[in-house]
Amino acid sequence: GAVVSQHPSWVICKSGTSVKIECRSLDFQATTMFWYRQFPKQSLMLMATSNEGSKATYEQGVEKDKFLINHASLTLSTLTVTSAHPEDSSFYICRMTDLYTEAFFGQGTRLTVV
Amino acid sequence: AQSVTQLDSHVSVSEGTPVLLRCNYSSSYSPSLFWYVQHPNKGLQLLLKYTSAATLVKGINGFEAEFKKSETSFHLTKPSAHMSDAAEYFCVVRGNTDKLIFGTGTRLQVFP
Numbered sequence: 277g278a279v280v281s282q283h284p285s286w287v288i289c290k291s292g293t294s295v296k297i298e299c300r301s302l303d304f305q306a307t308t309m310f311w312y313r314q315f316p317k318q319s320l321m322l323m324a325t326s327n328e329g330s331k332a333t334y335e336q337g338v339e340k341d342k343f344l345i346n347h348a349s350l351t352l353s354t355l356t357v358t359s360a361h362p363e364d365s366s367f368y369i370c371r372m373t374d375l376y377t378e379a380f381f382g383q384g385t386r387l388t389v390v
Numbered sequence: 391a392q393s394v395t396q397l398d399s400h401v402s403v404s405e406g407t408p409v410l411l412r413c414n415y416s417s418s419y420s421p422s423l424f425w426y427v428q429h430p431n432k433g434l435q436l437l438l439k440y441t442s443a444a445t446l447v448k449g450i451n452g453f454e455a456e457f458k459k460s461e462t463s464f465h466l467t468k469p470s471a472h473m474s475d476a477a478e479y480f481c482v483v484r485g486n487t488d489k490l491i492f493g494t495g496t497r498l499q500v501f502p
Binding site for chain 1: 489
């Protein structure tokens with residue numbers, strides 16, 4: 277079945293630095309990408325939606341200048357957390373779909389900002 | 391607008407006994423509903439989905455769910471719990487533009 281590869285699976289960074297999380301679709305072309313954030317013991321919250329070649333659409337309350345999303349190709353999307361702070365520590369997970377197959381989630385990235 | 395409500399934040403069962411995880415949905419049109427499982431520090435795995443075909447949906451690992459329009463419910467069941475079933479379970483409804491709307495999750499504990 278279709279596979280989405282997300283990495284890194286975990287990352288620790290210093291406050292003020294930027295972190296890039298990458299998601300790749302391995303055997304299908306992902307026309308739409310969703311990025312979710314999950315705080316400890318909470319549900320997944322949609323952060324943004326992006327279509328290949330277009331700017332991402334951010335959910336209310338999500339800072340687009342802080343969470344940079346690039347969906348440059350049909351197989352790759354990246355989320356960059358800029359100037360990370362401890363409150364950005366969370367589990368970030370991508371979801372990719374091509375509208376013909378069921379969407380697939382990446383394995384998730386646990387970000388810890390110290 | 392679509393939404394889901396998971397009625398129990400925690401469910402504890404003994405190994406070998408039935409599992410029931412409750413979910414109610416709200417949707418202005420015929421919904422697509424899903425159950426996902428998340429093991430600690432892992433990604434999400436699709437257990438099963440309902441997309442307006444058969445109301446009783448069978449999924450992986452012995453789980454199944456029944457779509458009941460009259461009750462706006464989509465409860466997840468399994469006849470006999472296994473220790474490996476211990477995880478977080480999310481009931482999900484698909485909104486417009488393919489967005490997934492997650493419930494708050496139910497943590498399933500399985501005791502030996």
